[in-house]
Amino acid sequence: MTVEKRPFVTKAQLDEIAKTHPTPFYLYDERGIRENAKKLKQAFSWNMGYKEYFAVKATPNPYILQILKEYGCGTDCSSATELMMSDAVGFSGHDIMFSSNDTPPEEFALADRLGAIINLDDITHIESLEQAIGHIPETISCRFNPGGVFTLSNGIMDNPGDAKYGMTEAQMVEAFTILAAKGAKEFGIHAFLASNTVTNEYYPELARVLFSLAVRLHEKTGVHIKFINLSGGIGIPYRPDQEPNDILVIGEGVRRVYEEILVPAGMGDVALCTELGRFMLGPYGVLVTKAIHEKHTYKEYIGVDACAVNLMRPAMYGAYHHITVMGKEDAPCDHKYDVTGSLCENNDKFAVDRMLPKIDMGDLLVIHDAGAHGFAMGYNYNGKLKSAELLLREDGSVQKIRRAETAKDYFATLDGCGMMQKYLK
Numbered sequence: 522m523t524v525e526k527r528p529f530v531t532k533a534q535l536d537e538i539a540k541t542h543p544t545p546f547y548l549y550d551e552r553g554i555r556e557n558a559k560k561l562k563q564a565f566s567w568n569m570g571y572k573e574y575f576a577v578k579a580t581p582n583p584y585i586l587q588i589l590k591e592y593g594c595g596t597d598c599s600s601a602t603e604l605m606m607s608d609a610v611g612f613s614g615h616d617i618m619f620s621s622n623d624t625p626p627e628e629f630a631l632a633d634r635l636g637a638i639i640n641l642d643d644i645t646h647i648e649s650l651e652q653a654i655g656h657i658p659e660t661i662s663c664r665f666n667p668g669g670v671f672t673l674s675n676g677i678m679d680n681p682g683d684a685k686y687g688m689t690e691a692q693m694v695e696a697f698t699i700l701a702a703k704g705a706k707e708f709g710i711h712a713f714l715a716s717n718t719v720t721n722e723y724y725p726e727l728a729r730v731l732f733s734l735a736v737r738l739h740e741k742t743g744v745h746i747k748f749i750n751l752s753g754g755i756g757i758p759y760r761p762d763q764e765p766n767d768i769l770v771i772g773e774g775v776r777r778v779y780e781e782i783l784v785p786a787g788m789g790d791v792a793l794c795t796e797l798g799r800f801m802l803g804p805y806g807v808l809v810t811k812a813i814h815e816k817h818t819y820k821e822y823i824g825v826d827a828c829a830v831n832l833m834r835p836a837m838y839g840a841y842h843h844i845t846v847m848g849k850e851d852a853p854c855d856h857k858y859d860v861t862g863s864l865c866e867n868n869d870k871f872a873v874d875r876m877l878p879k880i881d882m883g884d885l886l887v888i889h890d891a892g893a894h895g896f897a898m899g900y901n902y903n904g905k906l907k908s909a910e911l912l913l914r915e916d917g918s919v920q921k922i923r924r925a926e927t928a929k930d931y932f933a934t935l936d937g938c939g940m941m942q943k944y945l946k
């Protein structure tokens with residue numbers, strides 16, 4: 522099935538926005554974010570205590586976090602700055618999940634000061650945590666890795682056995698036993714087995730793995746398992762021929778497994794949580810860029826004013842991002858282009874051999890599904906600067922939720938350098 526990918530803005534709207542906000546910029550769709558958050562909540566409303574902890578790393582912007590907070594979301598953090606941003610937005614205590622790995626002691630300490638739930642990636646982290654904060658919290662979570670290969674019936678697979686995260690089952694048993702002896706009272710289990718799964722099966726299958734594990738851990742250690750964290754991994758259809766996930770079907774699938782495994786084991790009080798990032802924001806953010814050069818050599822190139830520092834996924838993973846040439850939505854895609862940025866790196870291409878309508882200089886291009894792991898992965902290679910982030914409000918107005926980086930920002934860490942003073946003023 523081909524779903525037509527249409528941007529959430531019209532050409533007229535975008536032309537108007539581009540008059541006051543120079544390209545490139547990120548644009549987020551407040552309405553889409555809200556509707557999706559509402560639907561997720563509905564999908565898991567059958568579970569008492571369900572909570573989505575938005576993976577801050579996907580879209581670390583306080584205005585976005587504030588919107589999600591209205592729907593009862595917490596935050597999932599894995600660094601000190603993500604914890605700080607959550608704190609600043611008003612998340613505190615168990616509204617923050619700290620799912621990090623290879624964790625520096627000062628980050629454990631900050632998570633503890635904020636009262637966050639700490640999710641331990643490894644059994645040796647029990648000792649690290651104790652050293653960092655001087656005690657073991659009453660509520661604690663451990664991350665599980667079943668090893669091997671995780672396969673779904675539609676062919677989606679991932680390779681937990683090759684992933685650096687989580688503990689073996691034997692280590693989970695040992696960790697829970699040690700933690701209980703050190704005073705922990707409420708336990709959580711976490712696992713992230715496959716990324717960007719565009720199938721309604723992933724969560725129910727992951728739930729089956731985690732729920733069975735929870736029953737065994739409860740039997741072996743006697744601890745009270747308070748929550749099970751299905752983490753991230755629900756994907757989005759980057760390609761127009763992919764069928765989107767149906768979160769209501771996913772929620773219902775998880776409910777069936779919950780009633781099959783946890784309820785008969787007397788564990789019907791387990792709360793579920795999720796740490797979705799991509800699913801929450803991916804489709805509701807686009808990168809808007811302008812065609813500024815065309816080049817005809819051995820291939821046809823369109824040069825745009827954004828580059829891989831603004832959106833790294835195509836360069837990094839060869840990821841597909843759909844492109845709409847604004848105003849030419851219904852024109853035939855009869856031109857084959859490489860759409861490139863300006864980095865001195867040949868992988869700086871938003872699209873390779875992509876069939877698109879004829880592009881004229883000055884055309885605005887919308888690069889779809891950039892709302893998660895888009896701006897967030899930005900970097901400064903080649904001295905390139907990060908773009909602004911704009912929020913398209915429900916009433917059609919536009920709010921700048923982050924200004925574009927300037928040369929002064931780029932040089933700011935050289936503030937002790939006399940030679941740079943001219944550019945630091």
Ligand SMILES: *Cc1c(COP(=O)(O)O)cnc(C)c1O
Nearest residue numbers: 576620752753754796797798799
């Ligand atoms: C990245 C990450 C997520 C979010 O993943 P998505 O693919 O964006 O859903 C959730 N939890 C943890 C621990 C992560 O590292």
